[in-house]
Amino acid sequence: MKNAGLEAAFVTETDLPFPVAGALRVEDQIQFHPRRYLVGLAEAIVANGGRVHENTRVTDLKEGEPCLLRTEHGAVVRAREVVVATLAPVFEQLRLSTRLSAIRELVVAGPIPADRDPGGMYITRELSTRSVRTAPLPDGRRLLLITGEGFAPGAGHVAERYERLIDWARKHFGATDITHRWSAQDTQTTDTLPWIGRAPGTEHVFVATGYARSGMSHGVMTGRLIADLLTDRTPPWADLYDPSRVxxxxxxxxxxxxxxxxxxxxxxxxxxxxxxxxxxxxxxxxxxxxxxxxxxxxxxxxxxxxxxxxxxxxxxxxxxxxxxxxxxxxxxxxxxxxxxxxxxxxxxxxxxxxxxxxxxx
Ligand code: FES
Incomplete structure (x- = not known):
């Protein structure tokens, strides 16, 4: 991490309410409101002359000059370049979706007193991951968010998985009132680094996928990388994320x-x-x-x-x-x-x- 320019240190003391054998502490991280961030991005696109179409599923892509995209309502959109930034690449000719694995993860949330806030953001490295953070509530308390219990879609036992997460939140943080629960899905490549860049075998199609549960940071990096690739300013590290790599x-x-x-x-x-x-x-x-x-x-x-x-x-x-x-x-x-x-x-x-x-x- 230090080689990557990050301030990181090995510590044995944290503000978590239970002892840890050791932890890697990374300074100067940022936590922000995901919805406000996304709304801000959408507004920036519109302010810069772009258009955002929601609820418009694209069902077919033909690469060419221009590329042709057909929507489920029959409209055809022409584009010089196409970026497929869906959860999994939905066009079979890109031959990527079968090389990705999907994972679902659960989140539970509930208020805790401000003095139980562990501060910072935490993630365990154990097999059964727990990720911990809090957000401010209007009444001065903190909203505790615990993420974990990843499982393959279709594996079932979801109610039990939620219960395990809730038990953990209660046991360690005294979160007796779980007010929210939800789940999310992401994809992962075989080497765990995302695929971001020109789709294999294409000239005008780019993909961004396989964020492996780090979508906020990878999303920001994707915007920069694909903007660079589209303007012929390929950064020296682009190969790391090249979707053609095997x-x-x-x-x-x-x-x-x-x-x-x-x-x-x-x-x-x-x-x-x-x-x-x-x-x-x-x-x-x-x-x-x-x-x-x-x-x-x-x-x-x-x-x-x-x-x-x-x-x-x-x-x-x-x-x-x-x-x-x-x-x-x-x-x-x-x-x-x-x-x-x-x-x-x-x-x-x-x-x-x-x-x-x-x-x-
Ligand atoms: S067979 Fe691939 S998602 Fe169902």
Whole structure:
């Protein structure tokens, strides 16, 4: 870290309410309000003559001069250069989405007295990561935010994961009143550094992905790096993030593991699909039920109404799993997510789950 110009020191004392064997302390970090920051960025784009279009999904990209982007509503946008800065690159011709792994993470938050504020921001290095910070509340207390319990989409047991995080917040910080909880998803490359730069095999398409849960800082760096690349001022460190890089050792091992895991989701999930029938799907939940040999994702709402969609992910055909806590279908292979009725929430899939209208019963 010192070689990178950061003021860092090894310490054994912190302001955390429990002892630590050791910690790496980095001075002069900044914590800021993410929404205000994003709103400020959007306003800066508009103030500089740009336009921001929300809720406009791009479903197709053809690279050329110009590049052509088709939206789900049929409009065609022409662009000299395209930056694909989505969670996972949603265009299959970029051949990146299957080399990324997806991870979900949970956050719980609640007020604590100001004198229990540990100050600063903390992150553990243990396997079961905990990240700790606080934010000011109008009444003088602090809002404690604990992040952790990362898991692969579709892995389930989300309620238990939240409970573990809440128990930890209570035990260490006395946060008895958990007022907020939410989850987020990110992607990670095989060597853990993001891919930021020109997409492999393209001239006019750039990508930014694989932030590995450090999106605020990587996002800032992406803006600078891609602006430099677009104006032919390639910085000497650009290769570090080049999406065309392949780390043979990392990539070979990770790919072999991923292929084995994904093969399990193509085949194993079908075999181990829930043994119950459509009638047995509990209220407020969803199950993958095999009907006439097809894996069907069946959801029953709190009133007993059923919705059935194909359980086959339109990205590469893995079988989705239901997340009871968020009422979503999640694909264990590359992290696509869908609402209970099959509506696409996030890629790499760029289509919803197919509706099933001929479910028996
Ligand atoms: S996200 Fe790739 S198969 Fe579902």
């Amino acid at each position: 780390h043979p050792a990392h990539e070979a091992t990770a790919t072999a593991e991923d292929v084995a895991a994904i093969a399990g989701h193509y085949v194993g999930d079908r075999i181990s699909a829930w043994s119950g029938s459509v009638e047995d799907v509990p209220k407020g939940s969803g199950r993958v039920v095999t009907v006439d040999g097809r894996p069907c994702a069946v959801h029953r709402d709190e009133h007993g109404n059923l919705t059935a969609v194909s359980a086959t992910c339109p990205h590469r055909g893995c079988v989705v799993a239901f997340n009871d806590t968020e009422s979503t279908w999640e694909c264990p292979c590359h992290g696509s997510r869908f609402a209970a009725d099959g509506t696409l929430l996030n890629g790499p899939a760029n289509r919803p789950l197919e509706p099933i209208t001929d479910l028996p019963g």
